[in-house]
Amino acid sequence: MGRRVLLIEDEPNIIEAISYILSKDGWTVHTHSDGETAMEKVMQGVPDLIILDVMLPGRSGYDILRDLKGQDATADVPVMMLTARGQAKDREMAIDLGATRFMTKPFSNAEVLESVRALATP
Amino acid sequence: MPDRILTGTRARNRRLDLGLRQAHVAKVVGISGSYLNLIEHNRRRIGGKLLADLARVLEIDAALLADDTTDAILLPIKEAAAAFPEATVEDARAEELVARFPGWAALVAAQRRRIAQLEERTEALSNRLAHDSQIANSLHEVISTATAIRSTASILAETPDLDREWQARFHTNIDTDSERLAQSSQALLGFLDMEMEAGDTQTESAMEQVEAKMAQSGFYFSGIEAGDTLHFDDVEDPSARAILQDWANSASKDAKRLPLDTFSQAARATAYDPARLASRFDVPLDMIFRRLAHLPHDLDHPLMGLAVCDAAGVVTFQKPVLDFRLPRSGSACPLWPLYQALTQPGRAIRRVVRLPGRAHTPFECFAIATPVGDVSFASEARVTATMLVRPARNEDVPDVVGPGCRVCTVQDCASRRHPSLV
Numbered sequence: 001m002g003r004r005v006l007l008i009e010d011e012p013n014i015i016e017a018i019s020y021i022l023s024k025d026g027w028t029v030h031t032h033s034d035g036e037t038a039m040e041k042v043m044q045g046v047p048d049l050i051i052l053d054v055m056l057p058g059r060s061g062y063d064i065l066r067d068l069k070g071q072d073a074t075a076d077v078p079v080m081m082l083t084a085r086g087q088a089k090d091r092e093m094a095i096d097l098g099a100t101r102f103m104t105k106p107f108s109n110a111e112v113l114e115s116v117r118a119l120a121t122p
Numbered sequence: 123m124p125d126r127i128l129t130g131t132r133a134r135n136r137r138l139d140l141g142l143r144q145a146h147v148a149k150v151v152g153i154s155g156s157y158l159n160l161i162e163h164n165r166r167r168i169g170g171k172l173l174a175d176l177a178r179v180l181e182i183d184a185a186l187l188a189d190d191t192t193d194a195i196l197l198p199i200k201e202a203a204a205a206f207p208e209a210t211v212e213d214a215r216a217e218e219l220v221a222r223f224p225g226w227a228a229l230v231a232a233q234r235r236r237i238a239q240l241e242e243r244t245e246a247l248s249n250r251l252a253h254d255s256q257i258a259n260s261l262h263e264v265i266s267t268a269t270a271i272r273s274t275a276s277i278l279a280e281t282p283d284l285d286r287e288w289q290a291r292f293h294t295n296i297d298t299d300s301e302r303l304a305q306s307s308q309a310l311l312g313f314l315d316m317e318m319e320a321g322d323t324q325t326e327s328a329m330e331q332v333e334a335k336m337a338q339s340g341f342y343f344s345g346i347e348a349g350d351t352l353h354f355d356d357v358e359d360p361s362a363r364a365i366l367q368d369w370a371n372s373a374s375k376d377a378k379r380l381p382l383d384t385f386s387q388a389a390r391a392t393a394y395d396p397a398r399l400a401s402r403f404d405v406p407l408d409m410i411f412r413r414l415a416h417l418p419h420d421l422d423h424p425l426m427g428l429a430v431c432d433a434a435g436v437v438t439f440q441k442p443v444l445d446f447r448l449p450r451s452g453s454a455c456p457l458w459p460l461y462q463a464l465t466q467p468g469r470a471i472r473r474v475v476r477l478p479g480r481a482h483t484p485f486e487c488f489a490i491a492t493p494v495g496d497v498s499f500a501s502e503a504r505v506t507a508t509m510l511v512r513p514a515r516n517e518d519v520p521d522v523v524g525p526g527c528r529v530c531t532v533q534d535c536a537s538r539r540h541p542s543l544v
Contacts, residue, residue: 011267014270016292021273021277055259055262109276
């Protein structure tokens with residue numbers, strides 16, 4: 001089994017597209033689309049990398065990121081934030097909260113793949 | 123005062139420009155030459171009929187000859203020059219411009235004021251576009267759909283060996299996403315149209331300024347808990363300041379009746395149940411709503427929003443939360459429990475609602491309408507409705523309420539006032 005990535009995103013066709021390209025690249029992709037229960041999903045099996053959307057139903061990606069970085073089990077897991085907003089303050093907030101990378105939609109598949117590979121490198 | 127050109131000087135300059143003799147002008151307006159001389163040297167103030175007569179002879183608008191013209195025209199002209207420092211203007215001769223060519227000077231001043239007004243409006247609109255949650259949601263929908271299409275199309279284009287099942291699946295995804303993109307683009311246009319209409323009549327409303335001020339501190343002021351009197355001197359708009367002061371007075375009373383530590387503990391113990399808290403503290407339900415909505419975020423309380431409206435349904439205060447925000451323009455959906463409470467004062471209402479469309483957070487809403495102020499036999503009771511809003515558990519089956527008719531996708535709605543643009 002390849003390295004595990006958890007994609008937390010509520011847009012089903014983005015989930016399908018990213019899952020496809022990452023699976024093809026050898027990743028085992030788990031997905032989740034609800035903000036409120038995202039932490040429970042993470043704790044069921046801590047992944048090697050988390051791709052986290054900012055605007056999720058139930059709970060914001062920033063709040064989830066804060067929880068991830070506040071817990072020993074998940075504090076060191078790299079998190080790549082996805083957002084439709086690319087303003088500097090959004091980027092700063094994500095980085096301040098501990099995001100490893102910040103990607104603004106719409107992104108290309110190549111960008112996603114390149115970022116995931118870079119983050120997976122120890 | 124070097125910036126002040128008085129009426130006399132202006133009249134003298136104008137007369138000389140026109141090549142008129144002092145004695146002639148004095149005669150026409152019915153005064154002596156020596157009196158006109160005193161006027162022209164600013165040793166006599168004039169107004170009324172004499173000012174009007176003198177202006178007529180000098181072929182100039184009386185308003186441009188009056189003393190108060192200086193500040194109204196000269197200052198904007200100087201501002202205009204300062205706004206374009208790269209332009210070479212005869213700065214020292216601005217007063218002369220006003221005196222000799224009052225009409226042209228007034229035009230430059232009027233244009234400067236118009237530019238300043240348009241700049242303010244542009245900034246207000248820009249702030250709205252950046253901070254309005256409905257526009258943000260709509261834009262998010264457009265960008266997310268575009269992302270899905272781009273990603274899926276790339277896979278189709280760059281994967282020649284894609285098997286037929288995946289190909290069919292991705293083609294279907296692009297088809298559904300392109301339809302969604304068309305719809306969400308129209309919704310976005312609808313929001314922008316509404317914003318532009320609002321921008322035609324106002325810049326930043328008092329409510330927006332209040333929200334901005336409250337948002338700066340996370341809708342929480344620790345001074346309230348300490349019994350401090352809050353001042354909002356940094357808020358320029360007196361209406362906004364009055365709303366904030368009213369809020370602070372009400373919040374102080376709530377804090378005295380429901381001290382933070384005791385209330386926080388009880389809120390957690392009752393799972394933030396407003397009815398149980400009202401019973402436990404023996405206070406009105408609307409006070410519990412306000413207190414819950416203003417609990418400090420750093421104490422790990424759940425997110426809660428609040429809306430208050432008067433008997434006419436005008437939102438007088440709101441704390442937005444996630445997607446929840448009632449429109450500023452007064453065109454909110456009447457299905458919000460806030461408005462339903464107004465029809466049955468005293469009745470506590472609880473409903474789980476969500477906005478139409480995909481992936482919107484369901485909200486648990488608690489609302490009640492209550493009389494406010496002193497009771498009197500001489501006048502009608504003043505009623506306000508208060509609604510507490512918080513994200514609901516997904517297992518609740520929510521009713522759908524719209525963001526406003528023009529951008530609401532629910533077609534068969536008995537409460538619809540306007541056709542949808544979506």
